[in-house]
Amino acid sequence: MQTLAEVLPYPPSLIIKKLNSLYFTRMDRREYNTQGTNVFAEDWDSLVVLDACRDDQFRAANTLSGDIETKISRGSNTSEFLKANCDGRDLSDTVYVTASPIYYYHRDDIDAEFHEVVNVWNEAGWHDDAKTVLPETTTRYALDAAQQYPNKRLLVHYIQPHYPFIESDTEFDKKHLHDDAENQKSFWHELNHGRLDISRRRLWDLFEENLERALPHVEELVGELDDRTVVTADHGNMFGERARPIPHSFYGHPPKLYTDSLVRVPWLVQQADERREIVSGESRANADADGIDDETVSDRLADLGYVEM
Template sequence: MDARSRLSRALGTPRLFLRHANRLYHRRCGLRSHDTAGDDPFDADWDTLVLLDGCRYDTFARRADLPGTLERRRSPAASTVEFLRAAVDGRDLRDTVYVTANPQLRQHDDVEANFHTVVDVWREDGWDDETGTVLPETMTAYAREAARDYPEKRLVVHYMQPHYPFVEADTTFDKGHLDGSVGGENVWNRLLAGDVDVAPDEVRRFYAENLDRALPHVAALLDALDGRTVVTADHGNMLGERSFPIPFREWGHPRGIYTDELVAVPWLVVEGDERRTITRGEQTADGEREGERADDAVVRERLRDLGYAE
């Protein structure tokens, strides 16, 4: 989205100006690019890191019935790209394979990702056209295959849920961007503007049920993996709570705003029977950014389907 489009959108939605003011506060007027008080997930001891996109700690604690020890951690980010910049950019991750349903890494050339390899599940064969996302069962299948193919590498498995679209919900307000009927604007900004005729409690229910949709497939992955697995999130999500310091009702996961709802994430440690022996290999062609263009048509289409307007 270019500067003129952003300005036009902000003029039509005054709360976007309030959001920007809150962002200036949280980012110290641009002095920090992410939440420097957040924990570094890649500095922890694990063999597999499962990321649930946009998963709040409180929702996970209420809904998840997975084995392991759960605690609350603080993400360094309020959005996926901010997470990648804070936790991945410039890091030597040649001992790690990134299996992802989220196209953000391929969109942002400023993130130097040095994984051993990247498995982009969202490309043609992993994408579900009907729902406009990567289904969690697809992610689990790809992650199990990666564990077999790379037995001496750490895995990062990035599920798309509970990020919308709400897979099981018989709804249209979260899927109108798929056919262009809402002009590509995402659900959260439409809720912010008051353009969605859905009760806030219903939206919260759909969000929680979208997490429910993923959890059995996460459980199946835990059963299939050796070693220590951590289930966490890249960031949280606001569901109509009041932001800070300007206390308007906020929706979604706007980057640069570090309320509890946006940075409090689960940290579930699941101990396996046997730790994997991890080795650092050379970066494969799939792990490099070379040849992956920021204007890749597939990347743009997937991001549109997932409602990334910013």
């Protein structure tokens, strides 16, 4: 008798993930999590975004002072978060300092007019050995932007705790770097298909170590910014929790699955005695993007594990 995997053209886990996503998106009638927070409608002068940082994981590792609550994200991965919050918006009062290439990669699908986009990941901000942007580098670029644009809102996007794991000698999170393009698979793909033997506890600890590596530099940034600063995340992560309504364990942050593990994010507010005077300005983001090489974008995305999930 044939197994289910032999009969179906796709692995059962992918079929279950698709069926669950149809549930959350009301049969693909919703482009994002409509129950989530519109971050640009919230009160802040600077918004610091940690990539793939769960609310519970942040609370366990947090060293920053401030009032903390939980918000619901509009997306379960970065591109969904950006499109849901930025698409169709005049953000000419905002400078986006980002260590992630995701916005640039999806720029044609996200109709947003930032005053400026500082692509830290492009050339000088990229660490060739770590295959990522180090958190201290993101902080340095963000502080430079705050000085250069004193009358703009500041959106700062750190890569961490998203892998690569900076201080670890792990190999499983770097295997895709050595595969040819046709066979590249992220370690989330390997985990979800039972091809990688690593415990949930070990994976959790690695993400926590990456978060702890970043937090002192986030704290430095928040301490230097004389404004109302919020620290949050674009989305969370699943570490083997069961999705719904069809119960099945998943790892990673697939799109269109709005489970608590993926959309519950921290929202830490640090108050300020004085507020920055925010004014709009002409958008210069597209002009700066013209000099970016597409091969560089592809390489950076691959280094960060954005290959087949």
